[in-house]
Amino acid sequence: MKNSIFSHRSIRKFKSKGIGEATLRKIINAGIRASNTGNMQVYSIIVTQDPIIREQLWDQVHFKQNMVKQAPVHVTFCVDVNRFHKWCEISNTEISYDNFLWFINGSVDAVLASQNTTLEAENEGLGVCYLGTVTYNADKVIQILDLPKGVIPITAIVMGYPDEDPDLTDRLPYEGVVHMEKYQDYSLEAIKNIHKEKEESEFYKNIVAENNVPNLATVFTEKRYKKQDNIHMSNAFLTVLKDQGFFNQ
Amino acid sequence: MKNSIFSHRSIRKFKSKGIGEATLRKIINAGIRASNTGNMQVYSIIVTQDPIIREQLWDQVHFKQNMVKQAPVHVTFCVDVNRFHKWCEISNTEISYDNFLWFINGSVDAVLASQNTTLEAENEGLGVCYLGTVTYNADKVIQILDLPKGVIPITAIVMGYPDEDPDLTDRLPYEGVVHMEKYQDYSLEAIKNIHKEKEESEFYKNIVAENNVPNLATVFTEKRYKKQDNIHMSNAFLTVLKDQGFFNQ
Numbered sequence: 271m272k273n274s275i276f277s278h279r280s281i282r283k284f285k286s287k288g289i290g291e292a293t294l295r296k297i298i299n300a301g302i303r304a305s306n307t308g309n310m311q312v313y314s315i316i317v318t319q320d321p322i323i324r325e326q327l328w329d330q331v332h333f334k335q336n337m338v339k340q341a342p343v344h345v346t347f348c349v350d351v352n353r354f355h356k357w358c359e360i361s362n363t364e365i366s367y368d369n370f371l372w373f374i375n376g377s378v379d380a381v382l383a384s385q386n387t388t389l390e391a392e393n394e395g396l397g398v399c400y401l402g403t404v405t406y407n408a409d410k411v412i413q414i415l416d417l418p419k420g421v422i423p424i425t426a427i428v429m430g431y432p433d434e435d436p437d438l439t440d441r442l443p444y445e446g447v448v449h450m451e452k453y454q455d456y457s458l459e460a461i462k463n464i465h466k467e468k469e470e471s472e473f474y475k476n477i478v479a480e481n482n483v484p485n486l487a488t489v490f491t492e493k494r495y496k497k498q499d500n501i502h503m504s505n506a507f508l509t510v511l512k513d514q515g516f517f518n519q
Numbered sequence: 520m521k522n523s524i525f526s527h528r529s530i531r532k533f534k535s536k537g538i539g540e541a542t543l544r545k546i547i548n549a550g551i552r553a554s555n556t557g558n559m560q561v562y563s564i565i566v567t568q569d570p571i572i573r574e575q576l577w578d579q580v581h582f583k584q585n586m587v588k589q590a591p592v593h594v595t596f597c598v599d600v601n602r603f604h605k606w607c608e609i610s611n612t613e614i615s616y617d618n619f620l621w622f623i624n625g626s627v628d629a630v631l632a633s634q635n636t637t638l639e640a641e642n643e644g645l646g647v648c649y650l651g652t653v654t655y656n657a658d659k660v661i662q663i664l665d666l667p668k669g670v671i672p673i674t675a676i677v678m679g680y681p682d683e684d685p686d687l688t689d690r691l692p693y694e695g696v697v698h699m700e701k702y703q704d705y706s707l708e709a710i711k712n713i714h715k716e717k718e719e720s721e722f723y724k725n726i727v728a729e730n731n732v733p734n735l736a737t738v739f740t741e742k743r744y745k746k747q748d749n750i751h752m753s754n755a756f757l758t759v760l761k762d763q764g765f766f767n768q
């Protein structure tokens with residue numbers, strides 16, 4: 271039995287070989303075993319293998335990133351109170367999960383399921399890449415995957431047999447992200463030290479040079495995640511939350 | 520090497536024995552290995568072992584649930600753009616993650632880290648229980664753990680050596696939560712079938728009887744998660760999001 275936790279890397283090149291049905295089912299069942307709020311399972315998992323639908327997602331949602339088109343299996347993890355509300359309907363009880371709290375509860379549940387799915391896929395020799403883009407263009411996901419009111423995508427992964435073997439990615443020092451007892455706020459000196467190794471690595475120095483900006487933080491704020499885009503996507507996702515019925519409060 | 524994915528159960532009774540430092544560090548490092556948005560790590564992990572702080576969390580946040588007081592280690596996973604913004608400050612670049620998008624990105628990252636932490640803890644023979652209550656009383660968590668602007672708790676776990684060995688909990692049938700290709704909306708007949716096994720089990724029949732309500736769905740809507748509480752907690756959490764600086768858009 272493999273433990274894939276410490277060997278996880280995002281895989282962005284896949285072989286064309288699909289995933290067998292039994293393996294796929296085992297992997298998704300791993301997701302379902304994760305903890306969830308009150309064991310109500312207010313999430314849904316959508317497994318997409320159809321090349322036409324996957325191409326729509328690649329084109330309209332995921333900024334045409336290669337690995338999205340290449341990977342044979344695309345899995346979308348959604349908050350889902352639609353199923354629960356229909357159960358309330360046939361049980362003659364009140365519809366009461368149409369609010370922000372249940373978006374949060376369902377989000378946590380769906381993301382826990384996604385990580386179990388990811389790790390079990392890796393245990394089975396598959397490679398996985400998370401797609402944060404699913405929330406940037408949630409309205410398009412809703413259209414393409416026919417998500418009804420009460421359902422919102424919160425994360426997605428693609429998976430398949432890996433056709434690359436990248437190194438582990440760097441992380442900030444342990445003390446930079448872990449706090450003992452309470453939050454220990456950072457002095458500007460501490461912030462400098464936490465990012466020192468990263469900023470001095472050849473890998474990131476090259477990225478800074480290629481982007482023609484003064485430092486690494488600016489790569490993120492001016493090149494990759496610009497303020498105007500962040501604001502646009504924040505408002506777009508809040509609109510989706512309202513449209514899908516999570517703001518009846 | 521154990522694979523704890525398929526054997527996970529929430530543990531609510533713990534031995535008093537603490538977790539050794541090396542083991543604890545390995546477990547938290549497992550969390551840090553999880554995927555995260557753009558490798559910016561916009562989360563923080565707070566490890567609380569001090570009995571006084573743990574008692575405050577038990578009392579003011581987690582509705583005095585026994586296992587919260589009993590477990591020797593309490594871990595809170597937070598969205599954190601404070602560290603990133605301070606890095607922007609010393610890098611002379613714009614502060615631009617103070618919006619809803621980065622609350623979502625940080626939430627997904629923090630929850631992925633929490634599930635790696637949980638599974639590795641279980642691989643080490645520990646038991647874990649998730650605490651959804653952390654978002655219900657996020658304002659209190661912020662006070663107790665000194666969370667600055669830009670930091671919000673999104674999930675928490677307690678862990679320790681288990682003093683019980685419960686059965687796996689039930690789940691809805693696979694087809695009830697997994698959709699192939701696109702979302703297949705449910706007929707009311709399908710909803711009935713999906714919940715049939717659960718509703719007919721002795722375990723849930725007893726819960727319905729004890730609660731003196733007509734059916735299981737009503738246990739959830741009228742006893743455990745009442746509409747007025749859902750609305751109250753939705754608005755409280757949105758206020759926390761505003762106060763912590765995630766709505767500058």
